[in-house]
Amino acid sequence: MKKIALIGCTGSIGRQAAEVVRSHRQEFCFSTLVAGSDRAGLHALEEEFHPAIACLAAEIPSHAALFADCDVALIAAGGFAGLRYTLAAIEAGKTVALANKESLVCGGELVMRAAKRRGVDILPVDSEHSALFQCLGMRRDTPFKKLILTASGGPFLHYEEEQLRSVTAADALRHPTWRMGAKITIDCATLLNKGYEIIEAKWLYGADFSQIQAVVHPESIVHSLVLFEDGAMLAQLGYPDMRLPIQLALSYPKRLPCCEEVDLAKIGTLHFERLPAEKFPCFGLALQAGRAGGTAPTVLNGAAETAVQAFLRGRIAFPAIAETIEDVLGRIPIERADSYGTLSRADARAREEARRLIDE
Ligand code: MG
Numbered sequence: 001m002k003k004i005a006l007i008g009c010t011g012s013i014g015r016q017a018a019e020v021v022r023s024h025r026q027e028f029c030f031s032t033l034v035a036g037s038d039r040a041g042l043h044a045l046e047e048e049f050h051p052a053i054a055c056l057a058a059e060i061p062s063h064a065a066l067f068a069d070c071d072v073a074l075i076a077a078g079g080f081a082g083l084r085y086t087l088a089a090i091e092a093g094k095t096v097a098l099a100n101k102e103s104l105v106c107g108g109e110l111v112m113r114a115a116k117r118r119g120v121d122i123l124p125v126d127s128e129h130s131a132l133f134q135c136l137g138m139r140r141d142t143p144f145k146k147l148i149l150t151a152s153g154g155p156f157l158h159y160e161e162e163q164l165r166s167v168t169a170a171d172a173l174r175h176p177t178w179r180m181g182a183k184i185t186i187d188c189a190t191l192l193n194k195g196y197e198i199i200e201a202k203w204l205y206g207a208d209f210s211q212i213q214a215v216v217h218p219e220s221i222v223h224s225l226v227l228f229e230d231g232a233m234l235a236q237l238g239y240p241d242m243r244l245p246i247q248l249a250l251s252y253p254k255r256l257p258c259c260e261e262v263d264l265a266k267i268g269t270l271h272f273e274r275l276p277a278e279k280f281p282c283f284g285l286a287l288q289a290g291r292a293g294g295t296a297p298t299v300l301n302g303a304a305e306t307a308v309q310a311f312l313r314g315r316i317a318f319p320a321i322a323e324t325i326e327d328v329l330g331r332i333p334i335e336r337a338d339s340y341g342t343l344s345r346a347d348a349r350a351r352e353e354a355r356r357l358i359d360e
Contacts (some may be wrong), residue, residue, distance in 0.1 A: 102301055
């Protein structure tokens with residue numbers, strides 16, 4: 001029986017992780033449940049799963065205590081806040097099932113260095129990175145030539161720049177294939193999410209940016225692909241269902257029953273097309289910050305989290321998300337990402353600068 005510490009238990013990933021545990025009671029149980037602010041949601045899960053620790057993020061006694069008695073730490077908290085949990089789980093010497101992108105986007109260097117030092121595995125929960133992991137034979141040392149991430153393209157893929165000026169939060173929240181939380185759904189619409197995923201792939205698989213590309217695949221059936229030296233290309237297929245990557249990160253190296261099998265004849269044609277990066281500046285900004293390294297991705301993310309919240313509240317227009325990020329990146333000098341403290345200060349400064357620009 002694997003004991004799971006689940007951080008972010010009432011969000012989209014958290015609720016689907018509870019479904020996974022519910023359908024495999026012989027395999028998994030929860031030792032720790034932490035919720036952001038949904039006390040009623042936390043209470044319902046506590047009644048059902050009886051974890052040793054159940055608390056809201058604001059009431060955590062110590063981060064280390066959360067992971068003392070678990071086999072796997074599933075980090076599904078959203079945003080920069082997830083990084084602190086990831087680092088604490090690694091320090092506790094636990095396998096990390098990582099659903100929090102910002103841990104690698106902002107803290108990739110710190111996280112991978114700490115994981116190596118502690119001999120801890122970081123297992124991807126993001127569907128694209130789980131697909132890559134599967135195509136690599138669930139090994140870290142499999143040589144590859146290229147990693148190819150698929151992108152649904154979000155709801156505005158074929159919009160003209162003119163149309164993008166007037167889209168609303170409600171339009172952006174209508175994702176064509178995946179059901180997710182609000183922040184990540186907006187990040188899919190701006191393609192910031194795909195930029196983040198390229199940075200994640202760089203850290204997880206030790207790839208150079210030149211070895212990673214993204215391609216639009218509107219059906220979201222192929223979750224990513226790996227190209228090998230000899231020209232062979234492997235893909236992982238499945239219906240868009242996050243339970244599979246969540247479950248595989250928990251059951252690894254085993255596979256357990258999970259999802260409906262893909263009916264290829266019913267699906268018919270699968271499409272792939274070039275990612276129109278020029279229409280979605282957030283994608284390029286993420287890559288630019290990823291290449292610059294140091295605190296740049298943290299500054300980008302702090303500005304993005306602030307700008308997306310302002311967009312969701314109707315305070316700024318859709319193109320202003322990218323404009324805010326670009327302005328903030330230009331105003332804050334890059335430092336070396338040598339500690340959590342440095343990143344945390346860069347994050348706070350980026351948010352402050354973004355709020356000032358948005359005039360809040
Ligand atoms: Mg993804």
